Amino acid sequence: MNTRKLFLSSLICLGLLINASAVNAQTPQCVPGFTAAFQSDPTYAQLKTLLQSQVSALTSLVSQVSDQASYQSLLTRAHAIASALPSGRLVVTEPDGTVIVDTSQPDDPNNSLPQGNSYQHFLDKTVNENHNSRVAIFTAQEWPCGQGLETKLSTTTNERETYFAIRLGQQFNNQGTARLSVKAGS
Numbered sequence: 385m386n387t388r389k390l391f392l393s394s395l396i397c398l399g400l401l402i403n404a405s406a407v408n409a410q411t412p413q414c415v416p417g418f419t420a421a422f423q424s425d426p427t428y429a430q431l432k433t434l435l436q437s438q439v440s441a442l443t444s445l446v447s448q449v450s451d452q453a454s455y456q457s458l459l460t461r462a463h464a465i466a467s468a469l470p471s472g473r474l475v476v477t478e479p480d481g482t483v484i485v486d487t488s489q490p491d492d493p494n495n496s497l498p499q500g501n502s503y504q505h506f507l508d509k510t511v512n513e514n515h516n517s518r519v520a521i522f523t524a525q526e527w528p529c530g531q532g533l534e535t536k537l538s539t540t541t542n543e544r545e546t547y548f549a550i551r552l553g554q555q556f557n558n559q560g561t562a563r564l565s566v567k568a569g570s
Contacts, residue, residue, distance in 0.1 A: 412528035421533060427566060428533050430469075431548035435564040438465050443552040446476060446484060446559040452493060455485075455503035462487050471567040473545070476552075478560045479525060481516025482509055488540050512540060520549035521561045528555055535568055544568040 422428045438461070445458040458476065466472035466487040476485045484506050492500030498510065505511045515521050523532030530551035538545045549563035 412530070414529035414531060415523050415527050418523075418527075418529070418531070418533070425535070425546065427546045427568075428548050431546070431564045431566065432531070432550070434465065434468055435548060435550050435562055439550055439552060439562065442476060442562050443559050446552060449484065449503070449506070452503040455506060456493070459485050459491065459501050465564065469564075469566050473541070473565045475512070475515060475521075475563045475565075476560060477515050477521055477563070479558055481514045481518070481521060482506075483512040483515055484560065486512045486540070488538075515563075518547075518549075518563070520547040520563050524549040524551045524561045524563075525555075525558075530555065532561075532563075538565075541567075 448454045462474045462485045466474040473488045477483050490500045492502045495502055495504045519534040520532035532549040535546045545565040546568050547563055547565040549561050551561050552559040
């Protein structure tokens with residue numbers, strides 16, 4: 385009789401664990417404090433709404449970058465997204481933080497500048513410095529929810545910016561991260 389109760393108890397516990405895992409799979413966890421921070425500034429919701437609608441297109445365009453023409457398609461889309469907001473800026477990175485496109489940098493298809501947007505600059509890693517330590521990008525890559533946010537002084541623009549980042553694909557198997565920002569107070 386005790387063996388039967390133990391067996392039934394074990395089955396119930398296993399069922400609860402499976403159910404809890406299914407719930408967690410449906411609601412991926414974000415970094416602690418994410419929800420409170422997101423709700424504290426309506427700019428985050430504005431950035432998320434615009435960026436989320438572009439994830440599929442950006443993911444596809446990033447995966448196709450193989451020359452200047454395909455890079456230009458991504459850059460054109462990035463500029464269109466950024467220009468939808470006053471003082472908008474879009475940075476697209478590889479999963480390791482290598483910057484593919486940064487709309488705050490000059491377009492430089494002839495590679496005449498030391499830094500800028502072009503396929504060759506991307507290959508040379510001179511679009512902008514690696515962004516793997518940027519909180520929003522790092523958080524989007526590392527946490528299951530695939531999103532990150534922060535407000536800080538930009539080392540590129542030297543102005544206070546509000547950022548929202550979304551991972552382009554699944555955790556540990558993605559095309560990179562897209563981070564949209566606006567100057568704080570815009």
